[in-house]
Amino acid sequence: MVQIIHQLVGRARFKVSGLRNNRLLARFLARELYSQKGVVRVSVNPITGNILVIFTKMTCANDLASLLIGALKAYCLKNRPEHEGLGEREEFEDFRENGHLRPWHASAPDEIVRYFNTSPTTGLSQDEAEKRLDMHGMNFLPGITSRSLPKILKSQATAFPVLMTGAAACLSILTGGLVEGMAALAIAAVNAAVGTVLEHQAEKSLDTIKGSVRLSARVCRDGQLKEIAFDSIVPGDLLDLEAGSRVPADARLIVTDHLSVDESALTGESIPVNKSARDLARDDVLISGRLNMVYRGTLVVEGCGRAVVAATGNDTVLGRLQVYSGAVFPPEALVAADIRRISKQLMMIGFLASTGLFLFSLFRGYRLLRLIRNGLALMAVAIPSGISTLTVGAFALGQNNLRRRRILVRRLRALGNLASTQVVCFDKTGTLTLNRMTVSALYAGSSRLNIGDISANSGKGINVLATDPDLSWLISLSTLCNEAFIHHDGDPSLEGSSTERALIYLAESLGIDTTAFRGDHPILEIFHRTDEHHYMRTVHRWDERQELTVIKGSPLEVLEMCGYVRKKGQVHPMGDVERSDIEAENASMAGAGLRVLGVGYRWRSEGSREKRFIEDGKVIWAGLAGLADPIRRGARSLIQNLHQAGIKTAVITGDQSLTAHHMGEQLGLSGDVPLTILDATDLRGLDAAGMQSVATRAHVFARLTPTQKLQIIQAYQNAGMGVVMVGDGFNDVLALKVADVGIAMGREGADLARQSADLVLEDDNLQSVMAAIADGRAFYENIRQSLRFLMTATDIDLLAEFATRSGLSTQGLSPLQSIWTNLACLAIAADPARSELMNRPPINPDETLIGEKDVEKTFRDAARITAVSGLTAVYGLARDAGPGTSRLFWQSVSINQLLHTLPSGQINDRPSGWAASNKLLQATVIAAAGTHLLSTLLSGGGIIIKALDLAALGASAWLFRRFKG
């Protein structure tokens, strides 16, 4: 039930069965763990079903495991009646209960087709589809609706710290402390208001992002393929699925070709599932085992297929899940949990101190009513009502900063995770490179053709083609086994993948009429590249008697199938020498950084008994094509900057090792150490430890199939590292989702990639990755500084209060002053990113926001400030022990406290220089000092007294600054 995956001193990772995709359980377990003594931090991952616990040395991982088992049992008992619907078993029961929902996976394809009265080839008619739309309703999920303004206000106003402050303030008013109570209430109100505005803004910007996503799917109606919106899909529709499609509704597959689907959204299983149309023997199969069904919300990763829609809208599995759970909890940032914990601690301190003071004063014989009033007032100020505002405010500020750099923030959690980024993984094509391929070398027969600029040398090119039959044959074949096509309406334009476009472009510029040539030899069958076979294969009708099969793809894989080679127009058996020459040529192209494609072909006479299936050794080798893809500007400097900031970089590519090596050297990926390349097509064979040690060592991952990017990300995460994934294509989607921060290219990236990323670079500017990390670090640092300040302030308040109670002055802390504290705390959070932050190593993800050392430091700071301010009190006492003294004392405390936030060479590692600091903070300090000045000037007493008071305040402030610096 609970399994320890790994443990070190102070840190353990558990695997908990049933945790996958169960966010309720995740929350429950996190709560239970936090209640345990010695647990420092808990990170529950409902996607992987793992829990990471950081604890003190005194705690033992086995104890935690048994605690978890206990908690799990408790959860099961508690939630049995209401939550069992989530279990897959129950869901299956559900199918039976609802008359119209049948276990579709248990029916044969033709049964389904009959039931829905549709056609497996032409689909529904448009009229029928419209009728059904009326009958079944829109294929629409209510989804997570954004919260309205009053709702946000309510949640803000009822946040625990605000509530406490409010309650204490009300009590204070009732017991006669009108001014203090009102002030505390004002603080609470301001906090709630600021929080509401900020959160509302955040929701609004998220809404716009959501609104921009319009989902559509390809269906076959009236025998024609149509792109229609998700909403208009009806039961019986014939879906046409291909790699990159999102499944719009639950559907039964009827035809598949290497179809593989990412069902992580539904099952939590991150490895894609291979699907097929075959019947399942039993009907009591779990969702993850229903291999002939596709479900709404999942994503086709590979291959293609057709399916008949069986359920839409709320009838889909996803729909029922959502209806049940109401809303999916948005993932939470590391930082937010930390902050909550700290605020709880602070509240605890405040409460204890208030009680302590109350008892202390009672002992000294103060009047009860006044005591209660004072105690409540103290509680009202000691409680960090600002902390929730701080959180929301800091997130909003951080988001704004990123926004200014044209980085769209889709998920706020990203901000908190950016600071602890230890490794950045890049997809190569389209992310680090422009994905604008051009053919730059060809090799066929025994001649190599280097193509500089074809348009400039087209005369030469045509000559070569005319004289070299092998090269021209290679080019012809590469236009046949090719899915790119030329748009002829309006300006002719090329559409298709970058690689295939380049090949067509080459042929066209050499004077080949590709449209006519391809029209003469139509495609009969097409087999796409898969994870197992890195090549694509097309069968063409050559003439009445012959079919031509062309294979294009990974040069070494194509070469392995070839038993013959074409040279000077003649076909010869391939010997060791030819083979090794081709390999060497491939190596030299790849070594120059080209993406290399191998092309082979085979004839088959019409009606021949031979299968179209290609057997090894029967294919004829045609040649190699090398394509260049320029690296994006700034890629190298980005890599260097990341290294400077102590962040490791890794590039993931499907290219061969040599191509990858060339690129790795160009980018300086490995820094000073030799470049290490991992060449692997499948990482599944590696055990976790091996995977971890290998993955964390490599700088480049070559020949990897897209679906394995995910495994690399997870390997880093298992090694305890924070991972940023930068990608652009739909094959990066899984990795983008799983990474701590997923960053997608906005302009040329795939829609799906944009939708799964946390951050989107709207202008495709790679340098923004660096900026985002810098902002993330600043965000983290600022929150830390704010919290430290807040803690110092709380400590001072308590210390000073003790001083007052022990007779130093007669009047307690004025709640007015804590308005300034709260404001300053927010102002610190708005500190701009500082460059020196980027010369430091990243924050360890295991580190807590405020450690024990920080707590000690805040106490020291507080003691110092109180001591220095005590001098003014001594001066005041020397004059008279009236209310003037306590006013002076408190003003001094307040001023010094604010001065504490200001830049000084030493404290808080903040840069020196007034100009370099944060304008908001400066304004706060000036305003606070101004009001104190004003109140001194307005106070009673002669001009000399006032001057002396000011001098005392100034002296104390000066002393404090001297003391500091």
Added chain:
Amino acid sequence: MKKDFMFTSESVTAGHPDKLCDQISDAIVDHFLIRDPYARVRAECAVSSAIVFIAARFKTSAKVDLPHVARKVIKRVGYDQEDFNSKTCSILTAPQGFPPDKTSLFNEHEISEKQIERIPVKNQVTVFGFACDQTPGFLPVPIWVAHRLSRRLARVRQKGILPYLMPDGKVQVGVEYRNRSPHRIHSVTVTASQKSAAKPSLKTLESDLFETVIERIFDDEDIRVDKKTKVFVNPDGPIVKGGPTSHSGLTGRKSAVDTYGEYSRHSGDALSGKDPLRIDRVGAYAARYAAKNLVAAGLAKECEVMLSYTIGLSRPVSLQVQSFDTGKVPDEKLTDLVNAHFDFRIAAILRQFNLRHLPELNRNGFYRRLAAYGHFGRMGMDLPWENTDKTEVLREQAGVS
């Protein structure tokens, strides 16, 4: 020296992880030399579970796809099980390429004697070459028989005779010597790995191996397994899968298997993964060439040639020949003969054996093939250092008929 003794030598199949690494290293050398005979290469390899590590340093402009070369070797050796195969294994490479080394760009077939004299060795090493008249391959009986057994063990798997076998295996042969000549086979130990634990049983495996491997190879040997010979098959119980899944491999860890089965001395340096400009590799070939010619000429029954090289000099600083009291002439005379008729300067060795061009002439692998079943006494390969073209001269000069 004792006259009656027992001696054991071991050999491993091409599927043994250490040998797999040797073959990958040498296949890399082959591929670089095919593209650029003047390339300097050092390739080292380690394999553990499904991960292959390759560290290669090379000075050449030729490009070689290291993972591809490694995968081809793994495929050829025959690993195809799910947890380790040529397609899905992960290969971690750390290639370090440098521009071509000018000092190695000489053509040994064209330069003058003077220039040859000026080309120094760049490594320090003491190498040994050995030959004896115990077997047709001029190797001691224990290693000779061990190689034949391990080769046969691999063959019965490849040919599908014992389809349940896996590529990993090793053998040890103990030979009883009487009066310094092989008398009988004392013991044979065969350790073979199998696909599944259930099949075959140890008994079946034992009888299968005895019939198809052990008995077969002694058909054409002078001494055979007799009734008293102890035969051990997997004495430690069945070995399932074997290979990198169960034990890791490293280049250069099977020096004794590569040479003379520890019957004579051998240099501690690895032979595999080095280009022909490495004297610690080709010096061993040259020493063997001299020793074999002496034995083939009938000047000794057993002979060991020792060469010591120092960095910066072209000739060995020390040359010694030992015949273990089997020589027809004194050892000093043998040493003089070797000195007079064999040229041990590095460039001369390259010229004599054409070492830099052999991969080009043997496209299905030259150094890679050497890396399994020994670098010496290979009857199936036309190895230049196994030539006995100097026997006439030596005999003449020694005054022996």
